């Protein structure tokens with residue numbers, strides 16, 4: 001298998017990168033060690049900062065976010081029987097945060113990738129990046145019990161905090 005950009009990991013970083021590359025006309029293949037259900041149900045972030053919302057909109061991936069996300073304009077701290085409002089837009093020139101779970105962002109990006117983007121392979125665990133110091137790096141990965149190779153011009157590790165793909169996927 002061959003592609004321009006091999007992306008390791010289908011978390012928000014890998015999925016959004018694949019979307020941005022697709023929009024720029026650059027092909028990619030995403031390798032994700034877990035299955036689709038696991039990735040779509042993995043509970044993590046709940047709040048998106050303004051910059052994240054902006055980039056998802058620019059990537060054409062915010063249709064449901066704009067419909068279902070809850071804009072959050074501030075918080076109220078209470079002490080000494082007084083309310084102290086922290087007004088985000090007033091303090092930041094109009095910026096706010098949005099309550100929209102990371103699971104939903106991943107679902108939206110996965111759906112777009114499968115409909116419009118390049119291959120997104122679940123249960124495809126990257127085992128090693130080979131030739132990283134050459135013009136033709138390769139990702140060795142395992143899928144369906146078989147080892148395969150993804151030949152690329154570029155490899156991007158979007159495998160989260162776990163680091164080198166030479167290590168196995170993080171435990172659940």
Ligand SMILES: Cc1cc2nc3c(=O)[nH]c(=O)nc-3n(C[C@H](O)[C@H](O)[C@H](O)COP(=O)(O)OP(=O)(O)OC[C@H]3O[C@@H](n4cnc5c(N)ncnc54)[C@H](O)[C@@H]3O)c2cc1C
Pocket residue numbers: 008009010011012013014031032033034039043044045046047048049102124125126127158159160161162164165166167168169170
């Ligand atoms: C409990 C919790 C709450 C959080 N709350 C917030 C919040 O409110 N707001 C906020 O902005 N952020 C929050 N975060 C942080 C946010 O979730 C992370 O910043 C985000 O998940 C990072 O995305 P990522 O794509 O870089 O990595 P990840 O989401 O970790 O995705 C990495 C992907 O790579 C895959 N992978 C790993 N190794 C391999 C391999 N060898 N081969 C193939 N695939 C592989 C993994 O299975 C995974 O799908 C929270 C995090 C946690 C844990």
